[in-house]
Amino acid sequence: MPKFSIGDLIINILAPDWAIHENFKLFTTKEGEPDIECQVIFQEHQDISVEGAQLIMETPKNKIYEINGNILNISGDRKAYSITSKDWSTYKIYINSEYNNPNNEEIIQKVKNGILASLRDLLVGALAQKNGLIIHSSTIIWQDKGIVFPAPSDTGKTTHTLLWQQMYQTPVLDGDVTACRINNDTPVVYGLPWCGTSGQFINASVPLGAIVFLQQSQENSIIKLDFQEAFLRLTARCFLLPWNQRLMDQYLDTIQRIVGKVSCYLLNCLPNQESVELVKECLKKQ
Incomplete structure (x- = not known):
């Protein structure tokens, strides 16, 4: 078997x-x-x-x-x-x-x-059951940590991670969905065999470094989110089972713990190198 x-x-x-x-x-x-x-x-x-x-x-x-x-x-x-x-x-x-x-x-x-x-x-x-969830996101590995880019379909997740690959040769942990679990009080992200149309995934796990929500815009800008805004945005990007109240309580507890431990940002962006540089500068200041 x-x-x-x-x-x-x-x-x-x-x-x-x-x-x-x-x-x-x-x-x-x-x-x-x-x-x-x-x-x-x-x-x-x-x-x-x-x-x-x-x-x-x-x-x-x-x-x-x-x-x-x-x-x-x-x-x-x-x-x-x-x-x-x-x-x-x-x-x-x-x-x-x-x-x-x-x-x-x-x-x-x-x-x-x-x-x-x-x-x-x-x-x-x-x-x-294991303090984990699945996020609709594309995730790269940058300086040995996972940088998660959650976004709805057709928002530009794949395009943004491809720019990171082209500019900095960053591995893509998963191009469409990412598992995140709390292990020993540390959020850890995992590549999965579900990768959407991106076709990109690896069998690896790294500590979660940051969550950067993508939003299309006519100009590039990035802001750090407060706890409440980050919590709401991450909940909206997770795969949940709303018909099971026990599991929903577990999901929400895990989301709360993740948001409380990592920096979360909103990136309003164009599909260009400047948007990558904005994120990189934020990550350097963490």
Whole structure:
């Protein structure tokens, strides 16, 4: 059974080799006891009974129920569903057996991408148990620390980190999402196998150095944020599970601890070298 270390969580994945996305391979490990046991099960299509279940969230893509202490997540087309234990330590993904076809390249890619996306949702919940969360951001490593650039999609995260690469050859920890955990009272950031269209990620972790929120503008400027503004902005850029009050309390506590320990900035910027220099000068003064 392949074992992966992602965000300092050890995940066993029981699935056919062809169904495991290539992005996971960089995170393969032989060390540590598993925090999460994940199983991928192909089975004949069947109606999924939700008798006795409580509907806790519905979107165009899925319905989420709580049943017997577990979380049941059913896809909109009902061709896949997952069951997660209350403590997020066991996870089963059920996929219609019509997709169990390792000879069809189109199906293989759909299955890989589906499992990849499903496991990101799992990690959002599992990290909360360990003082962690996932931030929608692009992150570079600068002077052995992670500089996180949170922003909505199409705001310029990738462009900004590419400028850092071109000017200072900074490694990109992850081009789209970053895990952050409080370890021994220190915020630490991790590269993840989910990297969006940037295609950039590495299996590494470094202390968090600063958070710089990106905002498009007609001119470059940067300000340091106070605690309240930084807290609100970081909350807006995190992947959360709002239907679970216990996890929300944990997320908010972790966000509060992160913001209380690192400097946070708002960068109004153009996609040019001057914006990079503004950030670099702020980091030098920390």
